[in-house]
Amino acid sequence: MESASRRTASIEVESTSVLLALSGPQNVLLSEVARQSGAEVSLRGNVIHVAGDEDDVLVAQRFLTDAAELVSRGHEITPSDVGRALRELRLDPDTSLVDLLDEAILVSPRRRAVMPKSPAQRSYIEAIRKHDLTFGIGPAGTGKTYLAMAMAASALMAKRVKRIVLTRPAVEAGEKLGFLPGDLAEKVNPYLRPLYDALNDMLDFEKVEQLRARGQIEVAPLAFMRGRAQPYFASVLTPEGFRPIGSLRPGDSVIGSNGRTTKVLGVYPQGKKEVFRVTAQDGASTLCCGEHLWTVFTPEDRARTGVPRVLETREMIGRLRRAHQHRYELPLLSAPAKLAPRDVPMDPYALGLLLGDGCVTGSTTPSFATSDPELAAALQAKLEGIELVAKSRVDYVLRHAAGGRGGLRIPNPVTVTLRELRLCGARSATKFVPKDYLFNSPGVRLALLQGLLDTDGGPVTQVGRSCRVHYCTTSPELRDAVVFLVRSLGGVAYWRARPAEGRRPGWANGRPVPHRSDAFIVDLRLPDGIMPFQLERKREKYAATGGGRPMRYLDAIEPAGEQDCVCIQVAARDSLYVTNDFLLTHNTLNDSFVILDEAQNATSEQMRMFLTRLGFGSKAVVTGDITQTDLPRGARSGLREARDLLSSVEGIAFSSFTEVDVVRHPIVQRIVVAYEALDAEQARLRDAKRQAKEAALADEESPDTEPR
Numbered sequence: 001m002e003s004a005s006r007r008t009a010s011i012e013v014e015s016t017s018v019l020l021a022l023s024g025p026q027n028v029l030l031s032e033v034a035r036q037s038g039a040e041v042s043l044r045g046n047v048i049h050v051a052g053d054e055d056d057v058l059v060a061q062r063f064l065t066d067a068a069e070l071v072s073r074g075h076e077i078t079p080s081d082v083g084r085a086l087r088e089l090r091l092d093p094d095t096s097l098v099d100l101l102d103e104a105i106l107v108s109p110r111r112r113a114v115m116p117k118s119p120a121q122r123s124y125i126e127a128i129r130k131h132d133l134t135f136g137i138g139p140a141g142t143g144k145t146y147l148a149m150a151m152a153a154s155a156l157m158a159k160r161v162k163r164i165v166l167t168r169p170a171v172e173a174g175e176k177l178g179f180l181p182g183d184l185a186e187k188v189n190p191y192l193r194p195l196y197d198a199l200n201d202m203l204d205f206e207k208v209e210q211l212r213a214r215g216q217i218e219v220a221p222l223a224f225m226r227g228r229a230q231p232y233f234a235s236v237l238t239p240e241g242f243r244p245i246g247s248l249r250p251g252d253s254v255i256g257s258n259g260r261t262t263k264v265l266g267v268y269p270q271g272k273k274e275v276f277r278v279t280a281q282d283g284a285s286t287l288c289c290g291e292h293l294w295t296v297f298t299p300e301d302r303a304r305t306g307v308p309r310v311l312e313t314r315e316m317i318g319r320l321r322r323a324h325q326h327r328y329e330l331p332l333l334s335a336p337a338k339l340a341p342r343d344v345p346m347d348p349y350a351l352g353l354l355l356g357d358g359c360v361t362g363s364t365t366p367s368f369a370t371s372d373p374e375l376a377a378a379l380q381a382k383l384e385g386i387e388l389v390a391k392s393r394v395d396y397v398l399r400h401a402a403g404g405r406g407g408l409r410i411p412n413p414v415t416v417t418l419r420e421l422r423l424c425g426a427r428s429a430t431k432f433v434p435k436d437y438l439f440n441s442p443g444v445r446l447a448l449l450q451g452l453l454d455t456d457g458g459p460v461t462q463v464g465r466s467c468r469v470h471y472c473t474t475s476p477e478l479r480d481a482v483v484f485l486v487r488s489l490g491g492v493a494y495w496r497a498r499p500a501e502g503r504r505p506g507w508a509n510g511r512p513v514p515h516r517s518d519a520f521i522v523d524l525r526l527p528d529g530i531m532p533f534q535l536e537r538k539r540e541k542y543a544a545t546g547g548g549r550p551m552r553y554l555d556a557i558e559p560a561g562e563q564d565c566v567c568i569q570v571a572a573r574d575s576l577y578v579t580n581d582f583l584l585t586h587n588t589l590n591d592s593f594v595i596l597d598e599a600q601n602a603t604s605e606q607m608r609m610f611l612t613r614l615g616f617g618s619k620a621v622v623t624g625d626i627t628q629t630d631l632p633r634g635a636r637s638g639l640r641e642a643r644d645l646l647s648s649v650e651g652i653a654f655s656s657f658t659e660v661d662v663v664r665h666p667i668v669q670r671i672v673v674a675y676e677a678l679d680a681e682q683a684r685l686r687d688a689k690r691q692a693k694e695a696a697l698a699d700e701e702s703p704d705t706e707p708r
Contacts, residue, residue, distance in 0.1 A: 008051045009061040013068055019046055021071045022064070024079075032082045033060055059089045081117060087660065088119060095119070114150040114202065120661045121147060127653035128621055133614065135599075136623040137643065138657025144623040145597050149198040151621070152593035156216065157203075161618070162591040163310060164211075166195045166219045167610075169601040195219055195597060214309055222596065222606055228312075229270040229565035230288045230579065236568070237578035239340040241439040245579075246566050256572035257584050259335035259442075259490070266569040266612050273565045276313055279556040280330060282492050284581030289565055290314035293586055295576060296328040296554070317557050326553035331576070331584050332527070333490035336442035344436055345417045348444045349534065350382035352451015354414075355423075355431050355478065362424040366398040366414045367391075374535060375454060386414060429517040432477035438484055446530065449485040452478070454535040459542040460523075466548030467541070469524045469532050474517040482522050487582035491526040492550040525550040569612060591617040599624035599639040601631055607638025627679060 013019040023030050023043060030048065034041040037060040039052035050060045063085055067077050088095050116122040121143055127134045128151050136144035155161045196219070199208050211217040232246030237255040248254070248264050256262040270289070278294075279285040294316070295308045308331065320327055344351075353375060354360060359367040370376055371394050379398075380388045388396040400412045418424040421434045437448050457471035471482055479495055486493040500515040507513065526532050526547055533539045570577050575586040596602070596610055599622045614620050624639045631637060646652050 005054050006052065007054045007057045008049065009057050011048045011050070011061065011064045011068065013046050013048065015072065016046070018068055018071045019043075022048075022068055022077065024077075029077060029079060029082065032079045033063060033086070036083050036086045037063070058093075059086055062089055062093075075115060114147065116147065117143065118661045120655065120657050124655040124657075125151065127655050128619065131653040132618065132651060133611070133620045134622070134653045134655065135639075135643065135646075136621060136655045136657065137626060137639070138655075138661065139625050139627070139659060141662040142657035143661070144657065145194065145595070146198050148595050148597075148621040148623060149195065150202060152595060152619075153199065153202050155593050155619070156211070161593045162307065163216045163218065163593075165592050165594040166199075166217070166597070167222045167595070168195070168597040169222045169599070169606065195595075216309065218312075222602060222610065228289070228292045229268075229273060229567035230286070230292065230585075231275055231563035231565055234287050235580045237337060237582070239338070241339070241435075242580075245568060248568055254568075254570060255337050255339075255578045256570065257331060257334055257574055257576035257578075258572075259333050259337045261338065262570045262572040262577065264568050265571050268567050268569075268609060268612075270565040270567055272562050275560050275563045275565065276317075277556075277558050277560045278313060278554065278583075279558070280581075280583065281326065281553040281555040282494050284487070284552070284583050286580035286583050286585070287560055287563065288313055288585065294328075294554075295331055295574070295584065295586065297331070298327055298329075299325065302329070313557060316554065320554050320557065326555070328554040330552045330554060332492065332550055332552060333488075333578070333582065333584070336445070336489045336530075337578065337582075338442060339439050339445075339488075341441040341444070342436045342439070344440065344444065345420055346414075347382040348437055348440075348448040349451040350379055351421075351433075351437065352448045352453075353379050353382075353455055354418075354451075355433065356452050356455025360418050360423055360426055360431075362415065362418070365412060366418065368396045368398060369394050370396070370455070372535060372537075378534065383414060386412075429474045430477070431473075431475045433481035433485075438481060438488075442489065445485050445488055449482065449489070450532060450534045452482060452485075453532050454538065457532070459533070459538055461541065461545055465545075467545040469526070469542070469547070471522040471524065472519055473522075474519055476520065479520040479522060482524070486522075486524045486526065489526060489530055490550070491524055491530070492552050493522050493524040495520055495522040497521075573617075592619075594618060594620040596620070596622045597624070599642075600626050600629045600637050602638040603631065604636050604638045604641050607642050611642070 013022065024032075027043060030041045030043060033039075037052075037056050039050050039056040039060040041060060041064075042049045048064055050057050050064070052060075063082070067085075071077060116125055120138075124134070124136055124144070125147060128148065134148075136148065138144060149166075152161075152164045152166075156164050196208075199217070203211075208217065212219075230245050232244060234245045235242040236245045236248060239253055239255065239261055248267055250264055250266055252264045253261040254264060273289045275287045275289055277285055277287055290313050292313045293310050294313065295310055296316075297308045301308060311328075316328060354366070354368065357369050357375075359369070368376065368379060368388065376388050376390075376396050380386060383398065385401055387399045387401050389399045390396055398412070398414050400410065400414075403410050403412060415424060423431065423434070426432070433448065437444060453469060453471055456473055457469055459467045460470045461467050473479055473482070483493040483495060498519040498521060500518050503515050505512040505514040524532075527550055528547070531539060531542070532547070533542060568577070569575070570586070572586075576584045577586060579585050594610075594614065599607065601624075602610065610622075611620070622639065622642070626637060626640050626643070629637045629640075643654065647654055
């Protein structure tokens with residue numbers, strides 16, 4: 001007769017395949033259940049029999065029932081799962097093994113799903129799903145990095161993010177990169193190998209290499225994430241004009257890719273770094289470091305997804321062309337840059353006409369030369385109190401209607417305005433656009449450009465192609481002004497020079513006229529919705545075929561020495577800001593899944609830098625073990641500081657792991673317990689020593705009350 005505390009149970013499994021998976025090769029899983037639970041487990045036919053003490057039988061029965069359901073769903077049960085699951089069932093009889101192990105993370109349909117192995121891992125995954133920033137803190141072997149990698153790869157394959165960034169501090173056990181053999185890749189690979197291994201375990205090797213080549217997976221030491229910088233003197237466009245990036249401060253406004261203002265969130269000095277000159281096909285260029293980020297389109301991106309990729313400067317070196325085709329296209333302003341409006345003394349369209357076909361030498365009354373009566377009428381309409389008096393078929397004098405009234409000589413207001421703008425006395429080769437017109441509202445800049453193009457520009461049609469715009473001037477300053485205006489409106493402009501020397505002379509009034517100045521030809525394209533002309537005949541010709549799509553490609557990346565650099569973070573959703581020559585660039589990680597591994601070895605400054613790099617639509621997971629810090633003596637761990645400082649910040653989750661969550665070899669669990677006991681004993685001894693020292697000091701400071 002069985003004792004009252006002894007019990008038996010039977011679990012019938014109808015599916016043969018489920019039964020085979022549940023028992024394992026040579027019944028290894030059932031043997032592990034018996035060993036871990038303390039119950040007797042045997043298999044007869046399709047029925048598993050369990051016998052033993054009541055508590056042991058209940059735990060084993062619950063495990064086998066839930067495990068059978070999981071196996072029927074396609075999950076794999078391993079011997080290591082048995083011990084963890086039985087331990088959790090003993091601690092909490094209401095625990096559901098199905099809920100515990102059924103939080104599958106599907107990365108690739110050709111690989112098995114990744115499942116949490118403990119309640120701590122399950123809550124960790126839930127925290128990553130619900131929060132943009134999650135800290136996973138605990139001993140090695142608890143799956144912190146592996147699960148974060150699985151979540152990142154799953155998000156990338158499901159297109160919830162555009163890229164994965166994997167990083168860790170390159171400081172371990174006192175080693176430094178500079179003393180390791182090989183080039184940079186060989187130096188950092190040992191530190192990043194666990195991240196590579198996790199990726200290759202979840203995705204095919206070829207897929208991982210393809211994603212890395214596309215820039216969708218970036219693996220780099222933490223120190224290289226902070227170096228997305230430009231020299232202090234590099235220009236950044238603000239509503240008032242270009243300013244050196246080194247002069248910006250948090251709270252300042254800069255211009256983003258949509259032409260609107262965006263706030264500077266942070267400014268981070270980077271020290272001296274190697275910089276490169278990045279030059280576009282249209283001659284625009286700027287300086288930045290090798291780790292600076294660029295949003296680019298490849299031909300495949302345009303054809304397949306229309307979504308750009310984000311690459312570092314150094315990733316594109318040597319890969320700018322594919323045969324004769326440019327590989328990387330840069331984005332342009334999606335709308336004209338909204339610069340702060342300024343008061344101007346003359347209508348911008350009228351100024352453009354005068355700069356094109358006007359005589360403003362100051363030696364005579366200002367005049368205007370055109371064969372288009374429409375332009376003469378438009379100029380007269382824009383200049384209040386001015387009459388255009390025809391002297392010939394193409395020559396007009398800008399007469400002040402009230403100039404001689406009452407016997408008084410009243411200065412011509414056009415001449416007065418030209419003197420105010422310092423344009424009076426300028427000739428064809430020395431004309432320029434005043435700064436107040438260049439750095440003004442989009443409407444002022446467009447009207448000025450239309451005046452210049454209506455006089456010295458025009459549409460150029462080609463069979464089977466869209467219409468481009470051609471502009472010619474002998475003034476280098478007008479050339480640069482037109483290029484500036486076009487770029488500020490979201491277009492592109494290319495220019496070339498035609499030297500005066502050696503050119504065949506022109507012909508006027510039956511005699512040759514030699515060229516006295518070099519000519520500059522500007523070819524430009526403006527985006528849809530921006531009409532470059534007001535003159536009706538040019539508008540009609542341009543509208544007949546359209547202006548096409550402006551395109552700007554990377555043409556060269558060349559070393560430019562070393563400079564003291566700084567990087568900024570802006571509040572724009574795409575993190576793009578306008579730098580030199582209206583190039584769009586950025587240094588923040590948007591729509592990314594960022595994992596910082598071994599974060600206990602990050603300094604306070606590195607941790608702050610990393611956390612402030614998080615952009616819109618991104619997630620970040622920080623993992624580490626604060627008991628295994630390899631920082632120099634006296635240096636405070638950035639992970640420990642972040643835990644103390646950010647634990648109450650909304651939107652940030654902290655997940656803690658202990659030795660019971662170790663999913664490696666069982667001996668690792670015992671090792672962790674042994675070291676934690678040692679740490680606790682050492683802490684107890686330190687506290688006792690400190691208390692004894694404090695007591696001794698208190699005795700020395702207390703007054704002597706005994707009689708002498």
